[in-house]
Structures are given as structure tokens and as C-alpha cells.
Amino acid sequence: MNNLFQDANRQQISGRRRNDLIWRILFLGATLFGIVALSALIITIVTDGIARLNPDLFTNYPSRRASASGMKSAIVGSLYMLCLMAPLSFVLGVGAAIYLEEYAPKNRFTRLIQLNISTLAGVPSIVYGILGLAIFVRTFGLERSLLSGALTMTLLVLPIIIVASQEAIRAVPRARRDASFALGATKWQTVSRSVLPSSISAIMTGVILALSRAIGETAPLIIIGAATYVAFLPESLFDTFTVMPIQIYNWIARPQEAFQDLAASGIIVLMIMLVIMNVAAIMLRNKYQKNI
């Protein structure tokens, strides 16, 4: 009787152990799925695109013939876009974060701004494109220009930059501020000479990551009317332009196989640019971390 009970108990335990093992393997499999998907994506793009990854891609303008086509105007357009967006979104985003963390009174209006920022972060990017179309392109009369695009993308990345900067500023220990005040510093002196230098590394990391997201965005710029065929370099803020993701989309949308492969080559260039930005963000963080 006692033996029977022990057997049943042992059986129950070994059953639960087996169950645990099976689920462990399933969970591991699910985790590997993401890695397998990423590998498949990279392998597909590299095998399709490596053949056309030659200097022509960087020096030629888009053309009707796939063999002569390049993405010079798109690469330059993306770089211009980056140069316009970076200072704008940095100043506005970090400024807003400093206000919310250091200056804002704890009242209903501040809570409203905070709620508003987290809501904006969840708005689909295409809606920012619609906003840009109505406000910058039509109301301000900026047309389908580089400036319209940069302003639209600035609004898109602003919530991400504000949230990242707020976290960075909040991580600065209270003691640093107290020490600064104890030396007789004013609020702004404390913020600009103690809080900001302590948090700038984390802020910059957040800014660069947000900008790298913007460089890969396609939809909002299609909505505001960035052109898909641009055979010149923009010379002023008010010129039409194109960017890498839009050029890639244009090539994907064509039925010929040669253009599909060209799209893969373009994707390789875009992804390399994103990797460089991400590595820069990490290196910057490490460098500043040593200084503090």
C-alpha cells in the first residue's frame, strides 16, 4: 500500500519533470525563432543585394535601366535630412525634458503634457505624415521640400527623445543638485553645469537611437510627397528630395527582378548606415561614462 503510494508519487513527479523539460524546449524554440527570422532576413538581403553593391550605386542617379541605376540622390537626401533633424530635435527634445524634470510645477497641466507625450509616442508614423502634409506642405506653403520633411520627422522623433532624455536626467543623483545649490549656484547654473554634463551621454545615446529610427522611416515622407524619382541633389531647403527608404520602396514596387536585387543592395547600404549610428551611440555612451 505504502509502496503503491510511493510509486504513484514518483510517477507524478517524473511526469511533471518531463512536462517541464518539454516546455523548456518549446520556450527555447520560441526564443530562437526571433534569431532565426533575423538570420533569414539578413541572409536573403545579402545574397540578393551583394552583386549590385558597387560604386555605381553611390555615384549614379536613379535610372530607367536597373544596371545603370544608383541611389546618390537618396543617400545625400538622407544625410541632409539627418543634419537638419539632429539639431532641431535635440534642442526641442532635451529642452522639453529639462523643463519637465527640473522646472515644471507638479500640477495638472504638467501631468497633461506628460500624458500627451506618452500618447504621441504611440501614434502611427503615417499620421505624422498626414499632419506634415496639412501643416507644413499646405498651410505653411513649404511644398514637398526638404524642410517640410525634416520638420515632420522632427515631430515624429520628439516624443522618443523627450522620454529618453527625461530618464537620463532623472538618473542624476539628487546629491549633485544639492551640492551645486549649496555652493550658491542658481537653478540654471545647476542644470547647465551639473545635471546636463552628468546626463549628456545617456541623452546623446537616446537622440542617436531616435534619429536612426527616423532614417529608416518611409511612410510619413511618402505622405508629404517626397519624390520617388530625383535625378539631382537638393541645393536648398526648399528643393524636392528623396531618401534611401523611399528609393528602396520605389525599386521594390517594380516588377523586374533586376530592380528587386537593386532594392536589396540599397537595403544593405541603409542597414550599414543604421549599424554605424548604433555603434556610435554605444561608443559615445562608453566614452562619457568613463569621464563621469
Add this chain to the structure above:
Amino acid sequence: MNQQPPKSSARLDLTKGKTSIADKIMPVLLFLCASVSVLTTIGIVYTLLSETISFFRIVPIQEFFGSLKWSPLINPKSFGIWPLLSGTMLITIIAIIVAVPIGLASAIYLSEYASRRVRKIVKPILEVLAGVPTIVYGYFALTFITPIVRSIFPDTGVFNALSAGIVVGIMIIPMISSLSEDAMSAVPDSLRNGAYALGATRFEVATKIVVPAALSGIVASFVLAFSRAIGETMIVTVAAGSTPNLTANPLESIQTMTAYIVQVSMGDIPHGSVEYGTIFAVGMTLFVITLVLNMLAQYVSKRFREEY
């Protein structure tokens, strides 16, 4: 030696004079920076609302929500939103079917099973998946997933909801796995240890202790991922087609709300025309749905949070 104190006090006065101006101006400037985000929201709501209202002056709202046909660019014109809504829902449901089990299982593995070293390697890889531009996913759907789908279901067209939905699902996996994992690692170890002391296996601890305790965060991550899938644009534009189609068949070509907005924007539409108005009416529908979902996610994670 004696001259030094006055000198330094003079310098102190100078800085004081300078900073008092900065201390007056900076709060105002910083406040203006913060108010840009409020203006953005007002801008979004105002433009969507005003253009949608003028659209409904031409196209009655009964037709927008009553008609089952969407063909605003070809005669006879018809403005029923349902085919676009059903297309969006079809993509989203496929994406959720892919992403919820895989995302949740990865979160459980990373939070409950994986060693610290494995977690340190795997988490950044999943984060890379979240940083891949959506146009790249679109290419992947069209050139890698679609041929696989077509080899299994030979009647499938080049553009179909299934391939696009699967890839949208892959795109939102990291969102579910990382947010759910955050929620699970916030569950205190004392709860786990209590269960282990009673002889529970890892699987039992994960599913009967940790997941229920972190449920609010997990559900919130599902809702956010759902909202993200609805707003996704380039994958569906590239791979799902441009046929507004009231169907539940994932092998057919469909059109989502976002893909429609892109399609209209690619053409040269005159400002103020009915076609121009459709961008805002469809955009408004999209905005309202995602806004409601995001607020729901915030509500769920606050209201049902278990505090320890």
C-alpha cells in the same frame, strides 16, 4: 594677497548678474520646447477633424460606415470604409497569432529559464529585430515569405494578407517579449522561492506564479503590439496588395487603411478634392483606433497591476 578677496567678489557679482537673466529666460524657453508636443497633438486632432468634417460634407457619413465597397479612385465611386478596416483587421489578427505565443514564450524563457549570460546575448539580438526599418521587412515579406506561402498554397497571388501578416507578427515579437519580460522580472523572487519550496517545477512557477502576477504588464504589451500592427504601413503596402477587399481569406490580396493612404499619396491628387479628403477620413479612423488601444493599454497596466 590683500587684493584678492575684492577681486573674487567682483567676479561673483558678475556671474550673478549674468545668471539672473538666464534664470529668467531659460524656464520660458524650456517651457516653449515642452509645449511643442502639446501643439503637435492639437495639430493632429485639428487637421484630422477639420478635413474629415469637410470630407463628410461631400460624402455622407452613412455611406462611409454603411457602404461595403471602397473605390474612391475609380468610377462608380464608393466610400465604404469596411473593406479597408477588414483588411487591417485580417493583417493584425495574423500578426497577433504569430507574435503572442512566440513573444510570450520568449519572455518566459528569458525571464525564468535563461542564465544571465544567455540573456545578455539574446536580448540585444531581439532588440535588433525591433530596429529593422519596416521597408526592409516589406522586402523580406515579398521575396522570402511569399514564395514559401505560395509553395504551400499554390493558388495564392503574389500579394496576399498571409505573408504580410506573418512579417508584421515577426516585427512585433520584440515588443511583446521585452515588455512582458520587464513585467515578469518585476515579480519579486520571494514569490518564486515560495513555490519552489513547495516542490514546484520551473514551468509551474512560470505559468502559475510569475505569469499571473505579471498579467497586467503582459496584457498591456499585447494591446500595444496590436496597436502597432494596425498602424504598420510599409510591410502591408509592399506585400499585401492594393485591392480593397471585404474578405476573411488570408490568401487573397487586400488593402489596409495605411496602404490606402500611401497609394493615394503616391499619385498626384489635387488639394481639396474628394480623394484628398479620403486621406484624412481614413487617417482619422486609424488615429482613433490606435489612440483607444494605447489608452486601453495604459489603463490595463495601471488598473490591474499587482503591487508587492
